[in-house]
Amino acid sequence: MIGDVSPPVASIPEFEGNAEVRKQKNLLPPLSVVASHFGTSGLSVALATGVTHPLDVLKVRLQMQHVGHKGPLIGMTGIFVQLMKKEGPRSLYLGLTPALTRSVLYGGLRLGLYEPTKVSFDWAFGSTNVLVKIASGAIAGAFSTALTNPVEVVKVRLQMNPNAVPIAEVREIVSKEGVGALWKGVGPAMVRAAALTASQLATYDETKRILVERTSLEEGIHLHLCSSVVAGVVSTMITAPMDMIKTRLMLQGDSESSKIYRNGFHCGFKVVHKEGPLALYKGGFAIFARLGPQTMITFVLCEKLRSLAGLHKM
Known part of the structure; x- marks a missing residue:
């Protein structure tokens, strides 16, 4: 939770004789607690992104193989070797600056909106069961991605472009394709983010609860590791096809002649029809x-940072 978040409570009038005494309860926790809550979430995701970014580059390259037709796929090792030979080690960190920026924001x-959303559901419906956790994660993920x-x-x-510069790339996108191009693939991206956040956070949350109740594990790194492994497997299986569709839409040109896919559903249909069902899991291992x-x-980092900041466990 965000510090000691409790459901919103309006002013409660109390009468002593003819005098009315109003007790006020804060609708929001202190700003410092809110900042710590979102700050620890953003920092933990950014650090994790920095470590795993080369795998993200390989994943994108894998997903863009044989666009529009079938063909023998090069595995992650082959893509890695190609990158090293043609573009050098720096290619593994292409797009790192926007990736870290997005990690902090998104x-x-x-992560930061999951707990408040769950608390709001608890206040409104009096429950924090697994369906509430899934809904909370979906809302938090979709809203974050839209922004x-x-x-x-x-x-x-x-x-996909080793010579591009972030600011120059933004200018080129806007000048050639319009501001709306910056929201290319936002539909599939929101669906993916909703599915990812719902599956990842709800699975982590629920796995922690089950392990604490049914095993000897207690709050600590072993519990966090076990829960996060389960969350990682579940979220990968659910979101890999959505990730593939999102990447294809974001990378296609904006002119009618270069457009291959009209929307996310059309993209998914064409990929399955022309490249086979397994193509939806291109880059799945990556x-x-x-x-x-x-x-x-x-x-693990988020739990530790929250502990250091004096916040509750996730």
């Missing part, structure tokens, strides 16, 4: 290789 928001999609578009473009460790690093 990561901080999606930060432009940074994701720039990051993906940079990962996604897990990145998302698994990133999930573990994020949750």
